[in-house]
Amino acid sequence: MLLTVTTTHEPATDLGYLLVKHPDRMQSFDVPTGTAHVFYPEASDQRCTAALLLHVDPARLTAARGARRGRGSTPMPESFTLGQYVNDRPYAASSLLAAALAKVFRSALRGESRDRPELAGTALPLIIRVPVLRCRGGAALAERLFTPLGWAVSARGIPLDERFPHWGDSRYVDLTLTGSLRLADALNHLYVLLPVLDDAKHYWVAPDELDKLLRAGEGWLAGHPERRLITRRYLAHRRLLARQALDRLADEPTSADADPDAGPPAPAHRQPLATLRRAAVLTALVDSGARRVLDLGCGDGALLTELLAQRQFTEIVGTDVSARALELAARRLRLDRLPARQQERVKLWQSALTYRDDRLRGFDAAVLMEVVEHVDPARLPAFADVVFGHARPTTVVLTTPNVEYNVRYDDLPAGTLRHPDHRFEWTRAEFADWTSRVAAAYGYQVDRHPVGDLDDEVGPPTQLAVFRRDGVATGPATETSTGVAR
Structure with a gap:
């Protein structure tokens, strides 16, 4: 599965400093379900593209599932034997890609850059493409989720078979996002919304996933018109966790509240x-x-x-x-840290x-x-x-x-x-x-x-x-x- 991030901010190769990945080298990283590769198909002062390619090893993915079942977690949807090895997980972007993104671009997700700290806080012209994205809800849902965040969204349904157009589209879309945002914001949008669109998390959702969601959604999730759907799907439809997340989001100021140049906040966000x-x-x-x-x-x-x-x-x-x-x-x-x-x-x-x-x-x-x-x-x-x-x-x-x-x-x-x-x-x-x-x-x-x-x-x-x-x-x-x- 593939994700590319392109910028035309000059010098565009500064993207390598923000991602902490050198444009002249290909780097590989072990992840629990396979290997993640980062490389640059193009790297010039005018335009630079970083690619994250995740190679999923079906055997490792199956072994990880088996270990989780041994700890009492619920079975994954591909519970029949052959289905554990023959499925779309190695090819279609999903929660697996979000997990790899979090590991490989950890500093960029946090908005940190030792070499270009001022650039990490600057909105950059970005083009993000996910050519094959598993999307339960189709192109329309992808637009509903990304458009309120400042992205121009191109989401094209991928046909089941181009030779037979009357068969209609598959459950996959070719997604392109264009906008001017901080790289950290863009990556956090992807980290949250890729699993939401996939709606089939590959790992057991523990209570600490709630904190991860609120961290990645800080400044944008509380004011998102689809926050209920995002919260419910990201937390794998676990009602208690979703309810707690929404309660905590109700206390969080939105980005408009935090921006002194944004004017007076909308009435809906003055006091939760x-x-x-x-x-x-x-x-x-x-x-x-x-x-x-x-x-x-x-x-x-x-x-x-x-x-x-x-x-x-x-x-x-x-x-x-x-x-x-x-x-x-x-x-x-x-409780364990409170004075006696x-x-x-x-x-x-x-x-x-x-x-x-x-x-x-x-x-x-x-x-x-x-x-x-x-x-x-x-x-x-x-x-x-x-x-x-x-x-x-x-x-x-x-x-x-x-x-x-x-x-x-x-x-x-x-x-x-x-x-x-x-x-x-x-x-x-x-x-x-x-x-x-x-x-x-x-x-x-x-x-x-x-x-x-x-x-x-x-x-x-x-x-x-x-x-x-x-x-x-x-x-x-x-x-x-x-x-x-x-």
Whole structure:
């Protein structure tokens, strides 16, 4: 499989300094699935082209798959014996090429150049070509992914057989990108989007892939109109990791935010909704006077880090049904590096919110932030009994999406929910009805508040309820604020 990078920036041979590969030599590098070769088909002051050619060894690729299966990973799609050796992997650009690119052009991906540091930060005229790219979604998807990043895209579907045009195109495209970008940005676009277009990663996707995605997507992925599709495919359709990535992207400023010459940021990126939501929850907890707090359904620990920063909270417990989510939360909190006194303040427990757990009793407050919509409707009575009847904290702070606001998201198809794991999303009336019934059934008072932009027609993007068992007043959550990220 082949990828070429061409520049006409003069002297064009400075491309060799940025890639740390000399134009006069061919260099070869061992990679887990074969050998990567870098060479220059042309190298003059006016035009220089660097080529990355990956030779995949089917035997090594099969051996690597076997080793992964031995460690408990899932089988690859070519699970039949012959298919492990006879397939398109040696010829069509895919996630294999992205992995080789990351190893061979490591410094260039980071935007580092010892010999030409000023050039590494300069936008260069670039032409990138991938003559055979496996593309699930065809040429149209390639255009949707690369065009918002400043590329002029030429994506031509490769016919199944040119002798029989009525057979139509194959699943491969000939892709050419033209634009003026930093080389590091261009390579990071490829590193992320080649596996996305391939949509069949050749390696096991571990939790650290989330960090790799956010690193490579820094400055462009958060504002990309196809960020949901990119995140889901890059993380091999692992819902928990995709959800955590989107939550973290919601907190990341876009490139327009970081550029002082870009003018005022668009309203959609002034303040991410995830930030506003956590601020509203934190305000409600502080106003309640709580000291011992539960974060029920804590996920990867985004809220836990903010709770830990508040000295008011002397005991903080995060729970989740997913052991992997708790591992990510521990990593995010850096539990193993916290001082002993801080470690004593925070605990992580595995627990399901539809089964009674005596450990959850006796706390001052509990948070259910974007959790209830992941519960099957038939299990909501058990959920309410566990939280409000059995655990019975003094204060419960609950947030959930307002489905009426979904029409304000241009990239969300009509009738779909904000996350594939959502079992439902409530209207404002449905939210008011459920919270009122739960409060009456379990002896709580409830106040409801908007979070995010308050639209006159469809209300806020997020709904927040504060349940109080002892009648102590709490301050209002954010009534109006900016931010429309889901």
